[in-house]
Amino acid sequence: MSDLELRHVATLAAVADEGTFSRAANRLGYTQSTVSQHIAALEKAVGGSVFDRPGGPKPVRITPLGAVVLSHGRDLLERTQAMNDAVDRFKAGEGRIDIGTFQSVSNVLLPLVVRRLREEHPGCDIRLLEDESDPPPIDKVDVMFYDGRVDGDVEHLKLLDDPYLLVAPQGAFPDGPVRLTELHRAPMVAWPPTCDQPRVERMFASSNVEPRIVFRAAGNEAVLAMVRSGLGSAVLPRLVLDSVTDDPALTIHDLDPSPPRREIYLLWQSGRTHSPLTHQAIHHARDVAAELVEQFRA
Structure with missing residues (x-):
């Protein structure tokens, strides 16, 4: 079973659905010989025939062994597709972000950041943690708003001075x-x-x-x-x-x-790879803070 490949399982499902190797080839965009090669490789991997081939124009029939492989194979294909979809959504900014905050930021700055994230990525999953402990639990979130610098392996982005x-x-x-x-x-x-x-x-x-x-x-x-x-x-x-x-x-x-003045920072763990959504949150936090500073001066 170590030689079993996902593309061979996909070919098995296509042949089972279409009834013939030629129609499966058309559906998958393969040649008929490629479909035959995939099924042969699959049969070698599982140690037996997955289709009875009556020959001529008659459709192939799945064998009991083929039915077992197909049952689990469809589940594998669905899970793989779900994973691919999730990765695509993640890369597009539709993943999850955990943001740490504290009271005054939660009331003024953070709502503007959240609104912009949700306007750009309606399907994103935003989780908020309001925590004013010292030191802040930076390891529990992707980014954290905090009123000061902290020691350790932490990146600091100063957002504004708060008089x-x-x-x-x-x-x-x-x-x-x-x-x-x-x-x-x-x-x-x-x-x-x-x-x-x-x-x-x-x-x-x-x-x-x-x-x-x-x-x-x-x-x-x-x-x-x-x-x-x-x-x-x-x-x-x-x-x-x-x-x-x-x-x-x-x-x-x-x-x-x-x-x-109180200094407001955005913090995150050093050496951490950000998701696209986290990059966007940092970008919006910087912009919103700059806009607030201009508003305070007006």
């Missing part, structure tokens, strides 16, 4: 920048002391400013809701505030001095 801004209830501060010193002992809503929050609190500490934290919540919407209620102000990255720039209950201010 920290002050969001406050309407009327809490005059228009224009707010000095950090004005936030000393002022009520503030904040994230838990994980992710970006330690960076924000180190910024305050370096300026000898100690806001009065009155509420902590992991969800951006919960933080903004509490600011909107008048409970306090919050220092959040620009991406988080994208959906509230026109909210009449809130005002957004630059800080003076301006804090160091």
Whole structure:
């Protein structure tokens, strides 16, 4: 059976379907002698006749051994065709991609990337993993959005700088920048002391400013809701505030001095071969980030 070839199985199926070697040859685009050679090679491989040949114009009849080979052979041909179709779809960008993300990217940048991928490749399979652990689980995804560089065998593509801004209830501060010193002992809503929050609190500490934290919540919407209620102000990255720039209950201010900006990267494992869909995702992430930067400047 080691000499059994897929093309011989395909010829077996064609002869069984068409009833004669000549019609099978026409269907496959072979000469009749080539069909005969394929069937002879197949019979040698399986150790017996797969067709009874009555001769003349009468159709050939499949033998019991041929029926066994044909039954399994059709399954093999179908699976091979399915594999070929899957490979073709993969090469065309219709495969699967796993993308790691975090909260503010999930709300602003990532939806634009996903929309463009699905417009180009409606049949693609996009899986998203929102994970803000440190270090991020880059080995579980094809690419991952992350707010910083990480050590190890990781490729980094910087997408944008995300400035920290002050969001406050309407009327809490005059228009224009707010000095950090004005936030000393002022009520503030904040994230838990994980992710970006330690960076924000180190910024305050370096300026000898100690806001009065009155509420902590992991969800951006919960933080903004509490600011909107008048409970306090919050220092959040620009991406988080994208959906509230026109909210009449809130005002957004630059800080003076301006804090160091959060850096947003796209990460993937070094030495990894990308699928065409992953290449497209990286391309779109770069373009969308550039468009957001221009939007922020406007």
